[in-house]
Amino acid sequence: MQFLADFLPAGVAMHAPALIVVIPLITAAVAALMPNGRVAWIVALVTAAAVALLSLNLLGQVAVEGVISYHMGGWAPPLGIEYRVDMLNVALLLLVGFVGLLCVFYALPSVADEIAENKQALFYSAFLVCFTGLLGVTITGDAFNVFVFLEISSISTYVLIAMGAGKDRRALTASYNYLILGTIGATFFVIGVGFLYMATGTLNMADMAEILAENGHNRVSQAAFAFIVVGLGLKAAMFPLHVWLPNAYAFAPNFVTAFLASTATKVAFYALIRFLFSVFHPDVSFVEMSFVWLFAVVGTVAMVVASLQAVFQTDARRLLAYSSVAQVGYMMLGLGMGTASGLSAGLLHLMNHALMKGALFMALGAFALNFGVRRIKDLAGMGKTMPASAMAFTIAGLSLVGVPLTVGFTSKWYLVTAALERGWWWAVAALMLSSLLALAYVARLLSAIWMDSPPTHHGELTQRRLAPWMVLVPMSILALANIYFFFHADPLVWLARSAAEAVMGGS
């Protein structure tokens, strides 16, 4: 850990909390000025690499020295805006940084195929703005700043999703739908923050928590809680507020889907955890009640219902999108247990899910890139025509089911253990049922890929066609990570556990 804290020059390391947000912001403007997509892509790649390095450095700093507090503009909190890094958000920063880096690497061939040449530079610019927003939500310690960054990331996401219109005009309605619902979510969230400001007179989250603990709760803070949960729930695609998600994921450009599926909802979920545990305290009666009667119940229903919906999809990406909603259910169940082990299991699943869905959506992107396929039945014979991508898809798909030797098994194991600690047998039963449903929908995909024969073209079987190496490399890294972190589960488990302890106060 000491090495991670020291590998950057002291001047950079000291300002790392600001730089991790500022660098993507600046390069977003630079990318917009670039003459073509390829140069803009290089800008985006360098940015993502810098962010990944900074997030590693922050991990080292937090592990060695504890919580970092960075005062923007030299104004001390609670008046000024504070960037606050602890084990919980450093885990998310690492996730966004590294998945972002892999996704950008993957982007070049995929974007060249899907986005008009004269829009590519602006597309990368919009991506970098979204990246800035996600990192900002994760790192800031100021409640209103969370709202601002949430909107920065959401508004650029609407643009990114709408860019799928080059291939399928339905991307426009999907994006518009998300725009309406996302704006409603943001409005709810900001109303909640407004109520909290009314109740406490501060916008700094740590300060809010102190004042709330001192003065106790009243109707205003309860209303704030309800508004914030609904607002962030919408952004995190918490069942039944997930209706925007399937279409948005199905029609967005492949690179955008891979990136969003593994980061955007996770960051909103992080914000939810931050408010539930750091601002409101889990011991407060109405918060505690919401765990059992809201998050655990809704999470369980999501696990089963969304998985069931996934089974009956015809579009491969829509299927995986419904599966994402179900996976958010797993995380909510973990959160709803309200114990450190439950929360850390939820967080572990959050990270593992990013690994699986990243690889799955990248593989679907590779299929779409070579053959333009989207429906499940068109995946027929991909095992023969694109064996490497099909292999990566299979590994990540099995991980999604939770087969041993993959990380999916690890996080489900921890979830089951945590549920048993609380004696929640029904949750274990729901987990099993949901895993069976996951097996059903993944089997549909895999049977099309491996069992069916490739389509014939003028009487000849379709030839084998390798995906570009820039697609294969990040996809294989993510797929192999699914296996690697089963055998070396310690780093991720440690990260999830210390993240949970950071907000639960070491219990």
Place this chain on the structure above:
Amino acid sequence: MSPHLILQVVAKLLIPLIVVFGFYVQFHGEYGPGGGFQAGVIIAVAVILYALIFGIDAARRTVPPVVVRFGAALGVLIFAGVGVATLFMNGAGEPLNYLDYDALHPDQGHHTGQHYGIILIEIGVLTTVASVMLAIFYAFAGRVPDIPDEEW
């Protein structure tokens, strides 16, 4: 003779005043109501008025879309660049945080650095807001209908 002669003459009279008022709002924002955002909108309005009266093509020749795109990015770079500059300038020997304007000028007693800083970032805001307003206007005004009017 153009049927819009009166409009054109009045607009020509008004546009410089609108721009001057925009700059007034910009540089007054530090002390009173106003600032880069409002000023940016007002300056964009001057160009939009020009486009309404003299036609979108004339406006595009005056303020080309390339300039608009460049301006939108430039404003962000000015704002963020001020923050990066404060990181490098290390006021009074000790390192200061991002966007700490005190680094910009050694005179701490009168907070001169704070004045510099706020004016600089407001210029960035003005550039971006004016450009983005125009970009939105050009995008809507320049949109060719999918089905031409004659074919309905």
